[in-house]
Amino acid sequence: MVKPLVLLAVGAGLALPNAAHAIGNPASVFCATMGGRSVQAKLPDGGEVGLCDLPGRKIVEAWTLYRMLQGAKPAPNDNPFR
DSSP: OHHHHHHHHHHHHHSOOOOOOOOOHHHHHHHHHHHHHEEEEEOOOOOOEEEETTTTTTTEEEEHHHHTTTOOOOOOGGTTOO
């Protein structure tokens, strides 16, 4: 009787779904790829906007940066934020 219960318990453990892994915000991940850091800014209406603080004190709205460069880091000579 014990053996079937052990097998049932092991089988039940294998059937449980794996824990989900968090996926980063694509704009924030791209910001880091560009050498920047993601920051949140408060808007006057109480909302927030995600910004990318790039090297050289250049700040760009994170999703604008992502869309402008289509999520692909440009070659050093083609980078408008160098």
